[in-house]
Amino acid sequence: MRCVASRLHQLGELQNRVLIFLEGLCVTTVPLIRAGFAELLPKPELVHIRDVIYQAAGIFHPDNKLRLLLDGCGRRMSELRIASLQEYCDCLTVKSNRQEELVALLNEITIGETSFFRNQQQLDAFKSIVLPRIIQAKSPLPIRQLRIWSAGCSTGEEPYTLRMLLLEEAGPQLGGWNTEILATDLNQRSLAHAHEGIYGSHSTRNLAAIYRSKYFTPLGDKLQVNAQARSNVNFGRLNLSDDSRMTFMKNMDAIFCCNVLIYFDLASKRRVIQHFFNTLLPHGYLFLGRSESLYGVNDEFRLVHLPGATAYVRGDRPLTGGKLR
Numbered sequence: 001m002r003c004v005a006s007r008l009h010q011l012g013e014l015q016n017r018v019l020i021f022l023e024g025l026c027v028t029t030v031p032l033i034r035a036g037f038a039e040l041l042p043k044p045e046l047v048h049i050r051d052v053i054y055q056a057a058g059i060f061h062p063d064n065k066l067r068l069l070l071d072g073c074g075r076r077m078s079e080l081r082i083a084s085l086q087e088y089c090d091c092l093t094v095k096s097n098r099q100e101e102l103v104a105l106l107n108e109i110t111i112g113e114t115s116f117f118r119n120q121q122q123l124d125a126f127k128s129i130v131l132p133r134i135i136q137a138k139s140p141l142p143i144r145q146l147r148i149w150s151a152g153c154s155t156g157e158e159p160y161t162l163r164m165l166l167l168e169e170a171g172p173q174l175g176g177w178n179t180e181i182l183a184t185d186l187n188q189r190s191l192a193h194a195h196e197g198i199y200g201s202h203s204t205r206n207l208a209a210i211y212r213s214k215y216f217t218p219l220g221d222k223l224q225v226n227a228q229a230r231s232n233v234n235f236g237r238l239n240l241s242d243d244s245r246m247t248f249m250k251n252m253d254a255i256f257c258c259n260v261l262i263y264f265d266l267a268s269k270r271r272v273i274q275h276f277f278n279t280l281l282p283h284g285y286l287f288l289g290r291s292e293s294l295y296g297v298n299d300e301f302r303l304v305h306l307p308g309a310t311a312y313v314r315g316d317r318p319l320t321g322g323k324l325r
């Protein structure tokens, strides 16, 4: 082994194995531990914590993202003045307040990057194509109600954007309609921020002047969402991996779940998407983030191409003269 090792050209890691390259060719693989790289293996306590997070929230940290999880655990450990990862693992798994600690750790490790009007093309397609279709589909019904769900709303920029869009651009179309935007997230801290509704320059960088002046109040160098933009936006904590609570979500006309499922593995994505399928009304639309797709995840939803954006509709919906595509 030493003789081979001395002529190594390259080392790479593949599922806790070392790839041994000789003259550019991979000649064999050896477990990290046997190759003397035991310190590179994730600590068993960290792997256990990864499993706990995955079971609880569907979020999976592959080996190359374990650093993020370790950093989050580190922040909780200093808060709790705990010195060892094993002790912290016990806090999450055996101590009586383990559920609260799990919520606290989830607050630390979820990634909440967002901003107002984050995906303008998607919003344009929603406003000019999808919304009129939904209104048309629902117009024969006696109750004029529109329900939109921002699933994984982070600090609130997405649902407030949707609210402002409805107020500003869809006012005439929605006269006499009762509109509700339900905004949910796993992260309690993000939801508290969303309730407060105060945002700095990073979040508001894409806000057009009309929205700034009409729907915000200046607060020092920040902006606070005003009462009009808050109206009918309801925030709540919901874990998308909580199957029992997800089955209660019903009758949505549109779901925006953007940049959330990228942190999930295939199995947990499939479960969440199946819930979305059951939650959407027959004419409903599902929007994902720019880089996300349901390819290989679900074949009951059908991809719809809109100008500059895509969305998904329930595949059992009859085609209306090919108009949907």
Ligand SMILES: C[S@@+](CC[C@H](N)C(=O)[O-])C[C@H]1O[C@@H](n2cnc3c(N)ncnc32)[C@H](O)[C@@H]1O
Residues within 6 Å of the ligand: 057, 058, 059, 110, 111, 112, 113, 114, 115, 118, 151, 152, 153, 154, 155, 158, 184, 185, 186, 187, 190, 238, 239, 240, 241, 257, 258, 259, 260, 263, 289
């Ligand atoms: C990157 S942000 C996306 C925010 C917004 N949708 C957007 O596109 O701008 C991802 C959000 O998903 C939330 N999230 C992650 N896992 C979740 C889960 N299991 N249930 C609910 N929300 C979750 C995180 O807390 C975070 O706020």
